[in-house]
Amino acid sequence: MIVQKYGGSSVATAEKIRGVAERIKQRVDRGEKLVVVVSAMGKTTNSLIALAEQVSQEPSPRELDMLLATGEQVTSALLAMALCDMGIPALSYNAFQLGLTTTGSFNNARIMDLNLSRLRMQLERRSVLVVTGFQGVTPEGDVTTLGRGGSDTSAVAIAAKCGCPCEIYSDVPGVFTCDPNRVPGARKLDYITYDEMLELSSLGAKVLHSRAVEIAKKYSVDLYCGSTFSDERGTCVVNSLPEWLEQPVVSGVTTDSNQTRLTISRLPRSMEALSALFTGLAEQGVNVDMISTVNENGHSHLTFTVVDATEKAVLRTVRDVLAPWEGWSVSEDRNVVKVSAVGVGMKSAPGVAARFISALSRKGIAMLGTTTSEIKISALVATEDGNAALRALVEEFGLGE
């Protein structure tokens, strides 16, 4: 038994859906049993969100999930039809039918359970079940969705629960050292570790959703990323690289433009103010990154980054918690991008940070902030420097062809 997942661009049209059905048929003909998780067709989710915004300025989160969940149901029904048409008696299942229960946090729910017995029973009688990705139901029966990229999470969660491998298919033939659309020489990786993939996904690489990688790591799910449109070999996401493979210092570089940089000028000197600020942000559940302070003419200025989506809430919180003090001001800059290099090899190779920084400096790229972990280094640069920074890192760490 194998879980497969096909992304939105793989099922964007009726013709592509038939193409996916053909691929599935080849596997069934080899005697495999498949649970196929699908996303909504093409840009359906975006269109539905646009429709919601036409009827309501701030759509009810419960109703938004009820709306968005239809996208995956459409694809799953169509794919099951296409398979039936080819003589494979597939059935589609939605979250209700599968007992895929989640927490009640609409638009960003987490999977809690899955009725495995039903799924297993059906797979005894037939070779393919098509399952709606991205959606769940609460124990009370409300429809939920798992957030952007949630279909990856659905697929890996089902594979984890079934103890079987998971194959993620998209329009990209695997994981690359760098986004091939931005750096022509980007190289496809045969293997990448869970930890590296987790960092790359969190840092902007779109090939896999980071929550899906988290679950894959936790339950040691055999994970494979490949192309829907070719038989080219993809990338295996593994616990550790095969021993015969030389461990690169840096496995991949990526950019994340979903960042806003906030600057609080003339920050009040009191420790109380700083503490109130970060406590307030933490209470809002905001992730603050790349914090730095600059002293200038006896005043200190604080900068940090947050993800774009939380920016409004962050500005509100900043104004609220700093209200008792006077003389400060806050400004924002969305024209920034986070450039990161990731590699488990960094742990044992000293001087990677120095190489990273000097590679950017040599190209005259200003770093507005940096942050590091055991296996990654990130720098914030101006948006217009993003591509040059990527190319400098690809060259420095030998990630090109």
Place this chain on the structure above:
Amino acid sequence: MIVQKYGGSSVATAEKIRGVAERIKQRVDRGEKLVVVVSAMGKTTNSLIALAEQVSQEPSPRELDMLLATGEQVTSALLAMALCDMGIPALSYNAFQLGLTTTGSFNNARIMDLNLSRLRMQLERRSVLVVTGFQGVTPEGDVTTLGRGGSDTSAVAIAAKCGCPCEIYSDVPGVFTCDPNRVPGARKLDYITYDEMLELSSLGAKVLHSRAVEIAKKYSVDLYCGSTFSDERGTCVVNSLPEWLEQPVVSGVTTDSNQTRLTISRLPRSMEALSALFTGLAEQGVNVDMISTVNENGHSHLTFTVVDATEKAVLRTVRDVLAPWEGWSVSEDRNVVKVSAVGVGMKSAPGVAARFISALSRKGIAMLGTTTSEIKISALVATEDGNAALRALVEEFGLGE
């Protein structure tokens, strides 16, 4: 408590959905509790069927229902959002959530039950529930749909179960003596009986689905048809007309172009052949209407009508069951329309059939067949004669303005 139903053209765009929400708000402001049943937006169901036919020549009935059910879920979520946006905390419910169970005949399921306690409990806490029309689930959890016009049936069934009135809103402001798009002088009726409405719906009038009227009659549901887009008074569908109202002989006339006329020429003389034919058709569940035979030069020819959709199956059956005999042939004619006059007053007024027939004859319209019941007379005429026949009947029975 009141059940309302809004048809596809009433919710065709985001703007129209907001319009419906405004109408609902007015009722809520008056202190009413509403269960609002909605259809898919505009032509969504047709688009989904077209999509299905792109992936499969003969879409699996189960998967087709899974696909089509998404249309109503989209509308219900959007309407609930629009209501929330106006300060009315509405919730949308689909068939799973409502326990709206049906038989397992996909594409044409019949409602079996409804979890009333859940619905009642929710209505204690809020004023509006928005419910997906047209869809159900089998006891095993498969998604079903109720067939064309099924949202009317959903609405009336919920009203019947709750013992409350039902209002059906569409782009037509009520039931007319005749289709106002075809006969300009058509008059709107204030009242019509269940029996008349049932005949009119079965004979082609699109304002209400005949199964919905059947359920309304069976459970004496107060039924009202009105316009979504105006406050003009609509039509009450009642058990019997108010006593003060003069009972017209004919309440309405209608046409049904969904008819195919089959002719079997040189029908074998044996009674066995005729018996095999009608037994064969009955076993296929085909409704045969307007049967007539003509004798000519020692041969007899049989004609009858069936609804367009069953035509292929009927032709197959005819060829199969008459295979043992020789010399006959079968031909079909889709260029026909059934024109009908309906009125409970016919029961007590003799000579209505004569008036009906002579009204058409006077205009030189050939009748290819006729059929009558206690409260209706139908004639089959060539499609090009349809409008003239309608106008002749409107004039004869005083149905114009």
